[in-house]
Amino acid sequence: MNLINFYNKHKFISQGHYFDIYQQAFTEYPTDWIEFITSSSDEIVDDFASALLNNTISDSFPQSLKEWIKDTKSMYLDKQPKNIKELDINVKFVKHKKMHEIKRLGALVLDTMKSLNVDYIVDIGAGVGHLTNVLSEHYPVIAIECNKELSNQIKKNDNVIIVDKYIDKTNLISILDDIKPTGTFLLTGLHSCGDLSSAITLDAFKNCDRVKAVITVGCCFQLISEFPKSNHFKDSIQLTKAQLNSACHVYSDFNIPRLNAYWKSLGYRARLNEMLNLDLGTKLRFPSNVTFEQYVDIANKQLGTNAMPTDGEKYLKMIAFISLLRSVFSPVLEKIIQLDRLLYLQQDGYEAKLVALFDPILSPRNMVLIALKT
Numbered sequence: 001m002n003l004i005n006f007y008n009k010h011k012f013i014s015q016g017h018y019f020d021i022y023q024q025a026f027t028e029y030p031t032d033w034i035e036f037i038t039s040s041s042d043e044i045v046d047d048f049a050s051a052l053l054n055n056t057i058s059d060s061f062p063q064s065l066k067e068w069i070k071d072t073k074s075m076y077l078d079k080q081p082k083n084i085k086e087l088d089i090n091v092k093f094v095k096h097k098k099m100h101e102i103k104r105l106g107a108l109v110l111d112t113m114k115s116l117n118v119d120y121i122v123d124i125g126a127g128v129g130h131l132t133n134v135l136s137e138h139y140p141v142i143a144i145e146c147n148k149e150l151s152n153q154i155k156k157n158d159n160v161i162i163v164d165k166y167i168d169k170t171n172l173i174s175i176l177d178d179i180k181p182t183g184t185f186l187l188t189g190l191h192s193c194g195d196l197s198s199a200i201t202l203d204a205f206k207n208c209d210r211v212k213a214v215i216t217v218g219c220c221f222q223l224i225s226e227f228p229k230s231n232h233f234k235d236s237i238q239l240t241k242a243q244l245n246s247a248c249h250v251y252s253d254f255n256i257p258r259l260n261a262y263w264k265s266l267g268y269r270a271r272l273n274e275m276l277n278l279d280l281g282t283k284l285r286f287p288s289n290v291t292f293e294q295y296v297d298i299a300n301k302q303l304g305t306n307a308m309p310t311d312g313e314k315y316l317k318m319i320a321f322i323s324l325l326r327s328v329f330s331p332v333l334e335k336i337i338q339l340d341r342l343l344y345l346q347q348d349g350y351e352a353k354l355v356a357l358f359d360p361i362l363s364p365r366n367m368v369l370i371a372l373k374t
């Protein structure tokens with residue numbers, strides 16, 4: 001089945017408001033899944049989470065659920081990186097994950113600078129400058145970072161220009177024109193959030209002749225303001241905020257105790273919504289690790305209600321189960337977002353590709369989008 005059809009057939013898994021998702025589950029999920037989860041003990045949730053982490057699934061799970069997991073996984077991007085020659089560097093006080101990313105992304109950027117004969121590197125969302133510092137040993141770098149506390153930590157040298165401005169689609173090219181009125185640019189970014197790795201960078205590549213290449217690793221898809229960009233998905237897929245958020249989640253990020261605390265808060269909220277017969281959304285804040293009695297007490301005080309705390313665990317198991325199903329589906333959403341960016345460039349005839357660059361366990365958001373004007 002192609003990706004669009006697969007998505008449209010299964011999108012109910014990832015849509016819907018978390019606080020009332022259990023109601024949706026009872027109407028939209030296959031009945032054998034619901035019967036299975038309802039009749040299983042509470043341990044089923046931890047078993048399911050461990051099974052996903054270990055890439056196994058117990059025989060006791062419904063056949064249709066096992067097939068759905070298999071089919072969904074067959075839609076995933078290939079996230080295994082190829083062997084490349086990494087930069088031979090060792091920077092003090094930089095975490096292993098970041099070193100791994102810089103060695104590989106840095107090598108790719110430097111190779112491209114050389115082969116395309118580009119003049120300047122632009123590091124978009126440079127943070128404290130780990131990538132900038134390494135690249136500026138070889139080429140002039142313009143490091144753009146809106147957070148002054150971070151940009152202040154970028155090492156200064158003759159090869160680095162720091163721009164501590166918030167960039168958007170309207171100002172990136174004019175900022176570059178002001179700093180360097182002549183010469184060509186390669187735009188890069190390591191985990192550039194939301195539009196930084198999409199609308200801002202890709203449109204600058206399309207609209208400005210002087211931008212010769214883009215090498216960008218995206219993250220924080222929930223911050224994207226324009227989706228879809230490509231003609232390919234324009235009429236067939238729209239993603240909600242919850243889906244964009246979900247696209248950032250992957251199994252290797254699973255932390256079962258943290259997930260349990262999260263599920264508990266969702267389950268309590270769902271039960272409270274039901275008891276009060278209203279949708280509290282995210283209006284109220286609760287401390288972590290409270291009992292349901294304390295939870296309802298806090299809500300009563302803030303809302304002036306007098307709900308009695310009963311059956312607080314009612315939706316916990318179902319919400320946890322749904323949350324796990326969503327995480328199985330999340331990589332499909334990530335694939336749609338990544339392909340949308342790629343196709344947005346390719347539809348105008350640009351040479352572009354999407355490549356797995358980092359070890360996906362160490363650095364789950366590991367896909368780099370490369371576009372060149374050769």
Ligand SMILES: C[S@@+](CC[C@H](N)C(=O)[O-])C[C@H]1O[C@@H](n2cnc3c(N)ncnc32)[C@H](O)[C@@H]1O
Nearest residue numbers: 125126127144145146147165166167190191193
């Ligand atoms: C996820 S961090 C990555 C930082 C760095 N590239 C790294 O890998 O360590 C993204 C950075 O982009 C910056 N940023 C986000 N939106 C921005 C914008 N519109 N203009 C400039 N900087 C932005 C944030 O302040 C943050 O430091």
